[in-house]
Amino acid sequence: MFRKSSSHLFVFLVVLACLGGCGAAHATAFGYVRTTIQPPEAAAAGAQWRVDDGAWQDSGATVEVSSATHTVSFSPAPNWRTPPAQSVGVPNMDTITVTGTYSPYALCDGAGACNRFWITPALPPALSPWFVQEAVSHDGHNALQSGAVAADEASNMATFVTGPCVVSFWWRASCTPGGGQYYYEVDGLRNITLTGETDWILETVPLGPGGHQIAWFFSRGPGDPGAGANCGWLDQFVVQESVPPTGSVLVEGGAARTNNPNVLLDLTWDDGDGAGVGGMRFSNNGATWSAWQKPAPTKAWALDPGDGVKTVRAQFRDKAGNVSVRYTDTILLDQTPPDGAIVINNGAPTTDTLDVVLNLFWVDHGSGVSRMRLSGNGYTWTPWEAAVSSKAWTLPGWGYRTVRVQYLDRAGNVSPVFRWTTKAVE
Incomplete structure (x- = not known):
């Protein structure tokens, strides 16, 4: 009897403790953020998202957060323009859905020169194409980066320029000193070579008359163990010439x-x-x-x-x-509406017939009057029609009758309502 009562008491105490502590994780208001990355190709390229400074998440994941305002940010992905961060308010016990839409970069975007043709890979041997990325750049926006290569492999890219002119570009290398090489060629002739870790370097190349091909190569020699990022970067390609756009x-x-x-x-x-x-x-x-x-x-x-x-x-x-x-x-x-007037039967005060002639007058010193509309009651109007100086009209009945007109100029300004009243006498 005592043992049974003690067991019941123990269970009661455990339940009581849980009521005060087992739900402590949700003692404050909470909700969820679910984020989808579009298009799917951006997610496949490695684009991810996170809430505030939390862990990076894949597209479609759901994260539990406190009921408050949070920032959803997106990670860079090769060849995709990163969307801006979004501020979202998360209500208690609710799920907020967010979409991060990436847009594709063209290869020329990384060089800042989309008025010319760029190609990668350009020349054999080349296994991995160059791409646009945002992590390393000279202009603070984006730059081209050579593709991933193993030892004894190369990645290259080229563009074409018509001389005479001077071209300039910023470039940078991160590789094994001597084992990795980043260089460029003009019309197949090799020029400067970078190796090891470099800062951004401004290169200036004079070109003679005619068409020229400029190609950039990043290669790793046989047995190269690799170091740094094992790549080269290119940014801000400019043709210095004197012809204005x-x-x-x-x-x-x-x-x-x-x-x-x-x-x-x-x-x-x-x-x-x-x-x-x-x-x-x-x-x-x-x-x-x-x-x-x-x-x-x-x-x-x-x-x-x-x-x-x-x-x-x-x-x-x-x-x-x-x-x-x-x-x-x-x-x-032209913001000034037309001026104008209307009279019936040349201004006669009375008429002995319901069929009358409207005499119409207007002046517009701007775009000129093009249309007019008429009303017998001020509520129902005829459709806009070409403005004419006289128009046949039938009064709706005997007694005092008022006809109204508005004028429309070619800029879209509508005049005030002008009116004339006559007395129709049987």
Whole structure:
């Protein structure tokens, strides 16, 4: 009897203890973060994610976190542009789903020279292609890195340039001194060789007239034990030449007029076989310019205030410092609605018939009136139609009747309502 009661008491005490301590891990509010990496090819290339400073996780994993605001960040992956970190609030006992979307790099992105053709592998023998990565760079963004190679193997890459010009690039090596070699060739002739651990080095190469192939090689000799990262890096490839880029600018897609001073500029540029366009700037008056900014196909822009013809100017600058001529486009800014009037039967105060003639008048010193609409009650309007100076109209009945008109100009400004009242007498 005593032993049985003691057993029950023991179980009761254990349960009581668990109520106070077994759930201590969840004594505070908690939730979950589940993250998917897109596209799947980025995950296959090694892209991962983590919450705050936690362990890196694979795509699709779920992590338990406290109910609070957390930061989900993403790891670099070869040949993929890393998405920005995301701040997420995690409610209690809830699961937050996050998607990290990577975008692919082109090989040229790593060199910062997408106005020319790049190829890897370029020449035999080569087993492993070069790729774009973000961990090591001179410009703080990304750089090209040679592919992984074993002893007695090589990785190479090439581009093509038309001279006369001077090319420059930053390069760096990390390999066994003597056993690993990082060098470049111009038209098959070997130039400078790096070996061992180096810092970033600026290389300048003058080229004569005609087409040239520049190739970079990273190789490991027979029996090379390997050291460091066993690779070479290339960044900020620039063609130093004196020919400025060309370009174009269109305001609102080339529209003739607008009633909104906030417009969109459409931009194109080309630097041929030069250094590549690295900046663009804009001006409303040709004297005051915006700061140079990274080229983009569109640009939101504010016209100077006030009605009238506006001219937007654009210039492009290549990476060699050559600045283009000014490219311009004009547009009429018209924010003033039309003025106007309406009378019935040339202003007669009365009519003995319901079929009348509307006399219509307007003036617009901007883009000009193009359309009009009419109403007999102020609520129901005819569709917009071509503006005419007179129009047949049927009054809805006898007595005092009012007809209203509005005018629309070519910039989209709508006039106030103009009206005329007449008395229809039987």
